[in-house]
Amino acid sequence: MDSSSTSPSSKPPRSLLSLPADIRIIIYSYALTWPNLSDAFALTQKAQGIALKDYEHLSSPLCTIPRTPVRTTTPAILLLNRQITAEALDVLYRTPLVIPKPPPYSHVASRYYDIFEFVPETQLQNAWRVELVLDAATDPEVALRWDGDRRFWRAWASCLASLLLETWIAKGNELRSLVIRLREPKGVGLGRHAQYPRNSVLLLLRYGISALGPMVKVEGARGEVLEYLTGRIGSGILE
Numbered sequence: 001m002d003s004s005s006t007s008p009s010s011k012p013p014r015s016l017l018s019l020p021a022d023i024r025i026i027i028y029s030y031a032l033t034w035p036n037l038s039d040a041f042a043l044t045q046k047a048q049g050i051a052l053k054d055y056e057h058l059s060s061p062l063c064t065i066p067r068t069p070v071r072t073t074t075p076a077i078l079l080l081n082r083q084i085t086a087e088a089l090d091v092l093y094r095t096p097l098v099i100p101k102p103p104p105y106s107h108v109a110s111r112y113y114d115i116f117e118f119v120p121e122t123q124l125q126n127a128w129r130v131e132l133v134l135d136a137a138t139d140p141e142v143a144l145r146w147d148g149d150r151r152f153w154r155a156w157a158s159c160l161a162s163l164l165l166e167t168w169i170a171k172g173n174e175l176r177s178l179v180i181r182l183r184e185p186k187g188v189g190l191g192r193h194a195q196y197p198r199n200s201v202l203l204l205l206r207y208g209i210s211a212l213g214p215m216v217k218v219e220g221a222r223g224e225v226l227e228y229l230t231g232r233i234g235s236g237i238l239e
Contacts (some may be wrong), residue, residue, distance in 0.1 A: 016084060028091040031077040038100050040118050044070055045104040052107065067108045070117040089126070093174065096129040101139070102159035105151075112158040116167075124167055129177045132160075134201070137183045153197035160201060164208040173212075180205060180218045182226060205229055 016024060048068040078085045103113035116124070124130075134156055141148040168175065182205075206229055209216045218226045 016080070021087075024087060025091055028077065028088040029095070032075050032088045032092050034092065034095060034097045035072075035118060037098070037118060040070070040072075041101060041104050041113075044068065044113065047071075048104070048106065048108075065108050067106055070113065072118070089123075092123070093126045094128050096131060097124075097127050098131045098133065099159075100133045100135075102155035105155065112155055115159055115162050121167055121171075124163065125171060126174045128174060129179075130175065131179045131181065132163075133181045135181065135183045137185045142185065147193060149194040150197055153194055153201050157197050157200040157204065160204040160208070164204055164211075169208070169211045175212065175215050178208075178212060178216045180216065180229075182218060182220060182229070202229065 016027070019027075051068050052065065077088050097119070099115070103115055103118060105112050136142050136149065136152050139148070139152055142152050145151065167173070205218065209218065209229060218229045220226050
């Protein structure tokens with residue numbers, strides 16, 4: 001058959017935008033995903049440890065050591081054109097974002113890294129479904145360090161203040177669902193030094209639930225609803 005007689009419809013598409021919209025959506029779901037935050041936090045913590053070790057022989061005060069930056073990259077799919085960027089981000093925002101732990105502590109800056117250094121604030125505002133995993137029962141630091149429980153709750157207090165107070169409540173959000181999975185060790189007393197940061201976290205959660213409304217769901221280890229946080233019974237938030 002003469003190539004000149006080939007119909008235009010049989011020719012392969014010349015660009016991504018020439019594909020049908022439903023095909024583009026499938027491509028976007030593979031080309032653009034939320035970062036693996038567990039890996040990102042671990043890499044940042046490891047890089048910080050290496051940087052601090054390099055300065056050990058100088059006996060330098062921490063305030064003189066450069067803060068280890070968070071290394072992020074922009075996916076290529078977001079660098080093509082405005083239409084593709086908008087379509088790809090729309091698919092990303094509908095994908096559940098899991099925050100399995102809070103960002104690590106910066107010893108140089110004497111504060112925790114901000115969650116926005118790993119996921120841009122605008123993307124967190126536009127995310128539809130977010131899951132926060134506050135799992136003190138299986139966190140290795142809680143079990144192995146004498147102050148592990150205090151560190152755990154302090155880290156989450158910092159992260160939740162940024163997410164709930166400074167972003168979703170103060171600046172708006174597109175949340176359809178916010179699932180908070182809270183799990184604490186059984187049969188282990190909470191150290192006195194950890195009581196205050198734990199209470200801060202629970203108060204932040206209680207306020208967030210009240211401000212954000214029915215989109216928020218708080219679950220325990222087995223998926224049960226934690227009534228003392230949703231406020232439907234009693235006021236046992238600080239018990």
